Amino acid sequence: MKKVLAVLALVVAGCGTPEAANRGGASGDITVFAAASLTESFTKLGKDFEAAHPGAKVTFNFAGSSALAQQLNQGAPAELFASAAPANMRQVTDTGTVKAEPTTFAKNTLQIVVPKGNPGGVTGLADFAKADLKIALCAEQVPCGAAAKKVFEAAGVTARPDTLEQDVKATLAKVALGEVDAALVYRTDVKAAGDKVEGKDFPEAAEAVNAYVIAPLANARNKVGAQAFLDHVVSEAGRAVLVEAGFTAP
């Protein structure tokens, strides 16, 4: 049975890129706590990784970075933590849950998102000040809302939102349903929403760049696997997956 598996593994490895073959013997379970906005891209990275490393099994726990940091500090077992913001990573480095230096692996910026066909005729950030348009923003307490605040300050626009949503996906949903004329969400979320919405770039987005950082946990049980998956995320192939999802390179 083992021989059969080994042969199968060789075949699978042979199908992938040769340099991605099983180096360093990474195997076993690798649990990754990752920001919710990484759901699509990390699921893909995990599948690619498992294909290249027979015997490795990557399991994800996707949630808000702040919630994940709290779970890790309470002792949740994991190998890696990928946070949507350095601030949330600091929550675990402060307690010693993570001792390694975090690696920045991707960046995300805000985009204006409008329903398909742009019924509100939104062209730029200035339209967010119009009283007759329905506007949704993330609440300032969550990262996308904090980023939105920064870009409005940079643009000198006083936004007049009709609702301050509790997370980025809820904000996007109001646009996808056509209930609001515009919102600010991450570029990756616009991409993940497909053709129900349209994304528009704006120059002030550069004022609030969100850096994604990843680091292994100090008490990771599968240290070899953790390092191997981290290497995969920052590799050329990993970056390609992230860029495909709408992230920019660090």
Place this chain on the structure above:
Amino acid sequence: MTGVRAGTGVRRARLPVVLVVPAVVGLAFLLLPLVGLLVRAPWGTLPQRLFSAEVGDALLLSLVCASLATVVCVVLGVPLAWVLARSDLPGRGVLRALVTVPLVLPPVVGGVALLLVLGRRGLVGQYLDAWFGISLPFTTAGVVLAEAFVAMPFLVISVEGALRAADPRFEEAAATLGASRWLAFRRVTLPSVLPGLVAGTVLCWSRALGEFGATITFAGNYPGETTTMPLAVYLALESDPDAAIVLSVVLLLVSVGVLAGLRDRWIRGAA
């Protein structure tokens, strides 16, 4: 222990351990989280947090919206309960099951459903918007609707139960004495189910006060307009857990106060 002692003494007080132990665990399970909230509350800074403008706005909005939602529920729910209890409508059983759906539906689903019907692009909402320029999402009226949607089954079930328990012969007697159906309903039926109606109203109001999922999904969140206490608690938790605890304590005290105040007088009478 209790079982053994009761066995040797008064027969009436016999409480088998098999029941007492899980009952105590159940009680602890329900009460401990509330105790935790009170223990962790930042009592020192509580007054100044309590009298901040946002808390005042959110509490006032919560109380007003829950009360308006309750009015909507009573005006629509009592006749609905009457139809379910007294009419010989075909498919009444199915209707009764449908009425209780919002009870078990995840409130977020209720919010999505409301958006799809009453939203700007909704089945009904698109005409409200086009003909009258009325848009319900992201308004205080939207909060009232979301709360009424979730809370109405509590009222309907209570009143319907009371109506079924009440003897319809009194209404018939009133009718034979020349009272109209409406007069008989007002002067005979309603007074006889009053405790049930009050109990249902209190339950309905409490449920509306605590409503979160449907509200945030349908009405959104904007301070002073749609940010009710539960929404404020949720968002405060993201940035300032102490503020969330204070808001939670306030909500807890208001709910317990109202339930306790009315319980002795009305709810026990209905049971």
